[in-house]
Amino acid sequence: MCKKWLEISLECPPEFVEPLSHVFYKYGEGGTAVDSIAGYNPDEGEKPPIPDFLTIRTYLPFDHTTQQRLANIEVGLKLVSILCPMGELRTREITDDDWQNKWKDYFFPIPVGQKILICPSWRVVENNQSRKLIYLDPGMAFGTGHHPTTRMCLELLEDVIQNNSAVLDFGSGSGILSIAATKLGAKKCVGIEIEPNAIKSANENLVKNNVQENVMLINDEFNQSLIPNIKFNLVIANISTKIILETFEKLDFNLHETGNMILSGILKESLHKVENLIEIFNYKIDELLTDNDWIALQISRK
Template identity: 30%
Template sequence: MKWCEVSIQTTHEATELISEIFTDLGASGVVIEDPELINDYITSGKWDYTDIPIATETEVVTVKAYLPVNGELEGRLQTFNNEVRLLGERGVSTVPGIISTNELEDEDWSDTWKKYFHTEKPGDRIVIKPTWEKYTAKDNEIVVELDPGAAFGTGTHATTSMCIKELEQLVQPGMMVFDIGTGSGILSIIAAKLGAARIRAVDYDDSVLKIVQENIEQNHVEDKISVGQSDLMKNVQGKANLVIANIVADIIIRLFDQLDDHLEEDGTLLTSGIIEDRIDDVINAAAAHGYGVVKRNASKGWACITFKKQA
């Protein structure tokens, strides 16, 4: 069987959304070639030796996926082009947006991307481990098993790693958590393993929900987490002590319209996925709804901001 490698050069902002488009088209895995991440590995000391040079241009990310060459391929490629164009119309920058395709002979390509993902410790306690690697937890470490070929969200991206560090501080035993735009379910799983009693994980894209459920069961926290489809919190009932929204700025801004009905009076909103240029927009939207900044972190051009209702 032959495969079509579909590749797009795009922005950090659009990476997650394009990965979701590929997943919707039937790609079982997505490869993200991020020069910032490669630079981090080179300078981290985790490799004994590498002849890969430090990248000086880090703005362009290459996202790749593999689709079978069959009668459906042309339609899928047209759909991909249309969905990328719609991202631009919704204000998400995808430049340079260069799309290319390359036909490959049948090979075990589904395993080749595994060399890019290894056990990582993005927080003080949380360890993210791919399902094919072995790892023995040390001291008070909490291990989360995840197959990054399933859906976007592995903990290595700055937006997710900042959320993980904050969750280690925010999650208290017995609390209720809403995870809006759950992606792979990684943040819900971490909240459960940190002691949250109940978590509602929702995503607008119902095609990822089966994958989320599989990741939850892989980590044995299905008794704590319920999964569902929802446009923000429209299909979420009750109020939470903590709401997580690792999405994009425009969606977070919309979230404030629904927040009072779903966040306890002394509850906390943890947001991420906000590019530097949109930080003020999000903070201003929060202030207009009576929410103030409690904590603000930044990494690699992204912001993670914690909000609470002002007195």
């Protein structure tokens, strides 16, 4: 007799994909799936349309845990809905045979910037020398390439990364930025992440991308004693405005005098706070990217 599963799906704005995926991953089974946009060729200058909504999916086994798992997902959805109205949870039954492969159908490679292609490990991609492949499977920690803050970080990273450089990745999440930096030429990356589940996922991603020898992950807060005693050519902080403001002195301390810094996760309404702070530390803004309400900065010392 075929085992049955409950498919849970939800439509949400793109900027809420990552927090909701985290909820789905925590209480679902086998990861989460997010509908990707296909049917365009970035190497021909084509750009993906910006959707108003994306669909997230996960799967629950039919057993004694089903109702509690579903209730936990609904609680998470209600909390996120305080920030932005979401669609209704949709459910349907599927068989074990459907579940084994169905969720993989929703994942396609995601091009970012001019040099990066984020790809599920089961997808076969034609050899394309113009882009670096980053293998990142669903259900991972924050940092999948769907969220504007991560995409903008990757775009800025392409412009400032140097061969054989040292990179500090604060709030490393899934490890996507450290992986990208390594594949674009960095010699050594140090990722700092407080969430243990994110560290576990990131370590798996490092192995998938064969960069585990180049990236060191630290599961802690910003503890200076755990960080190698070097000055980094590039410091990346894809976090929140609040944490950027609280930790900027440490970020500054770890940056080489001629290095670059990428700050992301900044809301437009809070930009002036960051601008005031970097002025105090004698930095200038070299590049500013915006995506809806989000801002990412590339800065350096004056």
